Amino acid sequence: MIRRFLTLLAATAVFALPGLTNAAPLRIEITEGVIEPLPFAAPDFVAENSSARQLAQDIAQLVADDLSGTGLFREIPDSAHISTITSFSSPVQYADWKAINAQALVSGAVSLQPGGRLTVKFRLYDVFAGAELGSGLQFTGTQEGWRRMAHKVADAVYSRITGESGYFDSRVVYVSETGPKNERKKRLAIMDYDGANLQFLTDSRSIVLAPRFSPTGDRILYTSYETGFPRIYVLDVASVRRRVLEEQPGTMSFAPRFSPDGQTVLYSLTKGGNTDLYKMNIANGRSQRLTSAPSIETAPSYSPDGSRIVFESDRSGTQQLYIMDANGGEPKRISFGKGQYGTPVWSPRGDLIAFTKQSKGRFHIGVMRIDGSEERLLTASFLDEGPTWSPNGRVIMFTRETQGAGGSASLYSVDITGRNLKRVRTQGGGSDPAWSPLQE
Amino acid sequence: MQTGTIISGVAHVSLIGWALLGGVFKPAPEPFEVTEVVAISEAEFESLLAGTEPPETVSDLIVPELPDVTPPEADTPASSQADQPPVLEQPEETKPPRPEARPDRPEITPPTPAEVSDDVAVLAPPSDEPETDGPVSLTPSRPQEAPRVAPEAIAPPEPEDKVADVAQDVDTSDATGEEQLPDQEKTVEEAASTEIVTEAETAEPPGLGRSLRPRARPNRPTPPEPTEVADDTPPQPQDNVQSAVDDLLAGLSNDTANPTPPRPSGPPLTSGEKDALRVAVQKCWNTGSLSTEALKTTVVVGVSMNEDGTPDTGTIRMISSSGGTGGSVQQAFQAARRAIIRCGARGFALPSEKYEQWRDIEMTFNPEKMRIK
Numbered sequence: 001m002i003r004r005f006l007t008l009l010a011a012t013a014v015f016a017l018p019g020l021t022n023a024a025p026l027r028i029e030i031t032e033g034v035i036e037p038l039p040f041a042a043p044d045f046v047a048e049n050s051s052a053r054q055l056a057q058d059i060a061q062l063v064a065d066d067l068s069g070t071g072l073f074r075e076i077p078d079s080a081h082i083s084t085i086t087s088f089s090s091p092v093q094y095a096d097w098k099a100i101n102a103q104a105l106v107s108g109a110v111s112l113q114p115g116g117r118l119t120v121k122f123r124l125y126d127v128f129a130g131a132e133l134g135s136g137l138q139f140t141g142t143q144e145g146w147r148r149m150a151h152k153v154a155d156a157v158y159s160r161i162t163g164e165s166g167y168f169d170s171r172v173v174y175v176s177e178t179g180p181k182n183e184r185k186k187r188l189a190i191m192d193y194d195g196a197n198l199q200f201l202t203d204s205r206s207i208v209l210a211p212r213f214s215p216t217g218d219r220i221l222y223t224s225y226e227t228g229f230p231r232i233y234v235l236d237v238a239s240v241r242r243r244v245l246e247e248q249p250g251t252m253s254f255a256p257r258f259s260p261d262g263q264t265v266l267y268s269l270t271k272g273g274n275t276d277l278y279k280m281n282i283a284n285g286r287s288q289r290l291t292s293a294p295s296i297e298t299a300p301s302y303s304p305d306g307s308r309i310v311f312e313s314d315r316s317g318t319q320q321l322y323i324m325d326a327n328g329g330e331p332k333r334i335s336f337g338k339g340q341y342g343t344p345v346w347s348p349r350g351d352l353i354a355f356t357k358q359s360k361g362r363f364h365i366g367v368m369r370i371d372g373s374e375e376r377l378l379t380a381s382f383l384d385e386g387p388t389w390s391p392n393g394r395v396i397m398f399t400r401e402t403q404g405a406g407g408s409a410s411l412y413s414v415d416i417t418g419r420n421l422k423r424v425r426t427q428g429g430g431s432d433p434a435w436s437p438l439q440e
Numbered sequence: 441m442q443t444g445t446i447i448s449g450v451a452h453v454s455l456i457g458w459a460l461l462g463g464v465f466k467p468a469p470e471p472f473e474v475t476e477v478v479a480i481s482e483a484e485f486e487s488l489l490a491g492t493e494p495p496e497t498v499s500d501l502i503v504p505e506l507p508d509v510t511p512p513e514a515d516t517p518a519s520s521q522a523d524q525p526p527v528l529e530q531p532e533e534t535k536p537p538r539p540e541a542r543p544d545r546p547e548i549t550p551p552t553p554a555e556v557s558d559d560v561a562v563l564a565p566p567s568d569e570p571e572t573d574g575p576v577s578l579t580p581s582r583p584q585e586a587p588r589v590a591p592e593a594i595a596p597p598e599p600e601d602k603v604a605d606v607a608q609d610v611d612t613s614d615a616t617g618e619e620q621l622p623d624q625e626k627t628v629e630e631a632a633s634t635e636i637v638t639e640a641e642t643a644e645p646p647g648l649g650r651s652l653r654p655r656a657r658p659n660r661p662t663p664p665e666p667t668e669v670a671d672d673t674p675p676q677p678q679d680n681v682q683s684a685v686d687d688l689l690a691g692l693s694n695d696t697a698n699p700t701p702p703r704p705s706g707p708p709l710t711s712g713e714k715d716a717l718r719v720a721v722q723k724c725w726n727t728g729s730l731s732t733e734a735l736k737t738t739v740v741v742g743v744s745m746n747e748d749g750t751p752d753t754g755t756i757r758m759i760s761s762s763g764g765t766g767g768s769v770q771q772a773f774q775a776a777r778r779a780i781i782r783c784g785a786r787g788f789a790l791p792s793e794k795y796e797q798w799r800d801i802e803m804t805f806n807p808e809k810m811r812i813k
Binding site: 024025026027028029030031032033034035036037038072073101103126128129161162163164349394416 | 709721727731733767768777779803805810
């Protein structure tokens with residue numbers, strides 16, 4: 001009996017005492033967080049020669065503007081910086097950047113050679129980790145292309161922090177609008193995503209509509225009323241040469257869009273009072289009818305893999321969204337909410353469809369899953385329409401028109417979360433934007 | 441008829457009475473307790489009383505002498521402070537000397553002729569290792585006695601030199617185009633040794649931190665042969681009990697010899713204390729810059745905590761993840777790590793008396809509610 005007691009006592013001492021110092025880890029679950037821009041610092045890049053001094057400032061500022069413009073980042077102004085970076089190779093004083101709560105730091109250097117060759121290099125640091133985030137990168141180009149190099153730096157920074165590709169080195173084609181509403185002049189214009197480097201591609205003698213980029217960004221499809229009837233044209237961006245794509249007497253063709261491989265064009269054709277979907281092989285000009293309903297089918301858009309098509313149709317009595325096989329077949333309706341749905345565009349990621357919705361006298365830009373579930377309206381105004389996706393599928397640009405005789409159309413962009421709604425800088429009014437893929 | 445009834449009644453009463461009084465319902469008698477008795481003779485009893493051969497008592501055990509040196513307070517916390525973690529005096533830390541000149545980085549690869557190229561020139565990170573004048577001997581040597589520990593031993597200063605944090609010489613040379621610093625006062629660093637000379641390494645006998653294991657209880661004197669054998673019971677059980685006591689005492693003795701005091705454990709954290717920690721972390725869990733894929737990724741992050749409530753940032757690690765791919769998992773982990781570091785920089789409000797309960801924490805960051813719906 002005594003031995004049992006002592007054995008029990010000894011066992012308690014052996015097992016209980018170490019247990020005091022080897023407790024199981026405390027486990028907690030975090031399910032709520034905050035959604036706020038990530039603070040970062042982008043001090044002026046180091047000018048490696050005197051001729052690059054202004055460019056060093058401009059490039060650093062453009063990188064900061066790109067990042068801040070997403071709404072996901074917040075730049076800490078230079079006046080708050082404790083450290084200054086005077087050499088691209090000098091070690092980073094993480095404590096100084098931590099003290100101002102900079103969670104990311106972008107440092108860079110710029111050199112301009114006598115021949116006009118510009119070199120931009122940068123490093124990205126995770127301040128709180130006290131380590132570089134990825135390796136240093138270097139871009140080389142002409143002095144005139146400094147904005148593109150800055151956009152590429154910003155794309156790399158964005159990608160490393162968010163985990164998804166950027167969209168800054170991209171362009172936007174749209175319909176530039178000038179003049180009063182009853183005498184509005186429209187012409188195609190192309191610009192950087194941020195409004196810089198504006199170029200006009202057509203004159204204003206005829207109405208142009210709905211420009212769309214090819215998958216490589218080198219060609220543009222659009223609709224023109226040059227002949228009095230809507231016709232689809234293909235325009236080469238570099239040479240600004242164009243040709244008619246579809247010309248059948250007594251028909252109207254419009255709403256074109258490239259297939260993901262760039263070999264086929266989807267469009268609507270009105271013949272005999274009926275509008276259906278067609279697709280045409282650009283190389284041989286052969287077209288194929290995809291729908292044959294007595295209703296109006298238009299605004300087709302390919303899925304990223306080219307296997308399916310989403311479009312709008314009023315076959316149910318009201319304008320709704322449908323998905324069908326790329327070679328035709330029985331469409332499946334995906335929109336069932338109250339109101340009318342139109343201009344669907346498949347996301348580059350393939351998981352969402354952006355659309356225009358008209359309900360209770362107001363227009364909305366919204367997104368839904370490809371099965372029609374989880375519909376979310378991102379905007380609401382007198383007239384919002386014509387969404388287009390950024391190359392990474394994170395941002396939607398669209399047209400917003402104000403009410404009244406003096407109303408005008410402008411381009412706006414919004415994050416797919418519904419945050420960061422802002423106007424896109426354009427020269428004059430604009431409508432029908434189409435976002436290019438990332439430039440090579 | 442009546443006679444039969446009477447006989448029956450008497451018989452029943454007798455039977456019931458016998459049952460009650462006769463012990464039918466009494467519990468079974470307890471088993472006999474057997475007590476071991478050893479019969480000894482009168483002579484033996486007398487000899488025991490006379491103490492002719494007194495057995496060694498416990499007082500004869502060799503007890504380690506108390507040390508002469510008064511132990512420092514930090515090593516022997518007062519009983520009233522038993523619940524508080526002992527405060528150990530740590531040697532003063534000395535920062536390693538900063539390199540005055542950083543090594544140059546390798547030149548970046550010359551630019552490629554492309555208009556804009558994605559080709560990268562991997563730039564080697566700068567070396568943070570300070571320059572050394574020569575190889576440092578790693579052979580252990582007897583450290584000189586000094587109250588401070590530093591990476592390099594520093595000789596005791598001259599009496600007229602002033603002790604300061606940084607050693608500096610007064611520049612007595614002529615300025616040859618170089619900028620002169622303002623007047624400097626010659627200072628030397630405080631004397632230091634590279635090792636702590638512990639008591640174990642000194643010649644003096646150890647005081648605290650070492651105790652002798654008590655000797656085993658001496659054998660009892662062999663009792664004289666009884667003239668009348670009452671019961672031939674071997675003393676084996678008593679030896680077993682004795683050995684168990686010895687083992688227990690030895691174990692306790694070893695425990696007391698361990699100089700590391702047990703850390704406070706305390707009861708488990710209350711739900712309120714856990715909630716406070718959860719709220720503190722989620723204040724810094726920023727999912728605003730996460731990709732939609734990363735917002736579908738749940739990560740479990742482990743971290744070891746310091747006693748002051750700050751996280752040991754070097755121990756932050758990902759234990760597991762679910763719902764994401766490689767890139768999104770990394771993004772989700774980085775966001776979680778930033779949350780722990782940022783909001784833990786000043787220490788989380790955790791009860792110090794329960795340190796062992798939160799020394800290691802596993803945090804599950806589940807962005808389901810933060811996801812875009």
